[in-house]
Amino acid sequence: MEELTIEITEETAGGRIDKAVTAIDTDWSRSQIQAWLKDGSVKVNGGSVKQNYKVKNGDVITVLPPDPTELDIQAEDLGLEIVYEDADVLVVNKPKGMVVHPAPGHTSGTLVNGLMHQVTDLSGINGVMRPGIVHRIDKDTSGLLMVAKNDAAHASLVEQLIKKTVTRKYAAVVHGHIAHDKGTIDAPIARDPKDRQRMAVVDGGKSAVTHFTVTERLGEFTVVECQLETGRTHQIRVHMKYIGFPLAGDPKYGPKKTLDIGGQALHAGVIGFDHPKTGEYMEFTAEPPATFQELLESLRNNG
Numbered sequence: 001m002e003e004l005t006i007e008i009t010e011e012t013a014g015g016r017i018d019k020a021v022t023a024i025d026t027d028w029s030r031s032q033i034q035a036w037l038k039d040g041s042v043k044v045n046g047g048s049v050k051q052n053y054k055v056k057n058g059d060v061i062t063v064l065p066p067d068p069t070e071l072d073i074q075a076e077d078l079g080l081e082i083v084y085e086d087a088d089v090l091v092v093n094k095p096k097g098m099v100v101h102p103a104p105g106h107t108s109g110t111l112v113n114g115l116m117h118q119v120t121d122l123s124g125i126n127g128v129m130r131p132g133i134v135h136r137i138d139k140d141t142s143g144l145l146m147v148a149k150n151d152a153a154h155a156s157l158v159e160q161l162i163k164k165t166v167t168r169k170y171a172a173v174v175h176g177h178i179a180h181d182k183g184t185i186d187a188p189i190a191r192d193p194k195d196r197q198r199m200a201v202v203d204g205g206k207s208a209v210t211h212f213t214v215t216e217r218l219g220e221f222t223v224v225e226c227q228l229e230t231g232r233t234h235q236i237r238v239h240m241k242y243i244g245f246p247l248a249g250d251p252k253y254g255p256k257k258t259l260d261i262g263g264q265a266l267h268a269g270v271i272g273f274d275h276p277k278t279g280e281y282m283e284f285t286a287e288p289p290a291t292f293q294e295l296l297e298s299l300r301n302n303g
Contacts, residue, residue, distance in 0.1 A: 021033045094141075123154035157273060171224075212240075
């Protein structure tokens with residue numbers, strides 16, 4: 001992996017080294033940085049320092065992450081619902097509660113495990129842990145994902161995501177009564193500087209745009225269709241919280257008193273893209289799962 005160089009400025013001096021490194025927009029955790037300090041993968045001014053080292057103005061930190069351990073990912077019969085499949089691409093309807101790809105300490109029961117059982121060939125671009133995976137949705141979000149079956153298809157789908165030509169529409173139930181029928185949230189997203197486990201709207205973060213349309217108002221809740229222009233981590237959850245309408249059931253971004261429904265009420269119901277080989281635009285739709293439908297009926301009856 002590539003070496004990262006960080007130069008400490010007067011503004012960032014004084015904090016612990018693990019905090020200083022994880023403040024950079026990466027997926028690294030403080031515990032990971034502490035482990036890398038021990039094995040020499042993180043150095044300050046070319047030398048080793050202790051885990052509690054306080055960074056100084058002018059320090060140059062170099063980070064050379066060790067090569068990831070290749071895991072032996074097993075195929076599992078998880079009965080995935082494959083909505084469409086051909087020689088280049090497939091569309092799968094991920095159930096709520098399923099993680100998309102394996103990670104250290106969590107190597108079974110994921111979408112990838114299921115795909116490996118049901119699909120004979122997947123793109124290898126993202127390596128052994130993420131074969132065919134082009135984009136993700138959160139564990140407790142249900143719905144449609146496009147998956148690449150070869151490297152050319154993978155490159156095409158990623159390019160479409162970068163160019164923002166992929167259609168991605170989500171159904172969501174949010175707290176509160178949204179009075180206006182439509183809206184666009186254009187607010188940059190990055191890791192929450194106060195909590196590395198969360199994302200937040202942060203000045204200088206990555207550009208993030210969500211369009212929403214109200215589809216139903218149910219007393220103290222509103223049902224919206226959100227269309228992504230960008231695809232940042234937790235984007236809809238962060239954006240709806242930002243404008244004061246957090247997702248129902250969301251344990252991370254919702255209010256303390258939210259609905260006990262096993263995670264956020266969010267479903268990726270529409271995915272559309274140009275076929276990697278033919279160029280033909282293809283669009284697929286999946287109805288929300290029974291639990292989502294039952295939630296709507298319950299809110300309608302209580303409204």
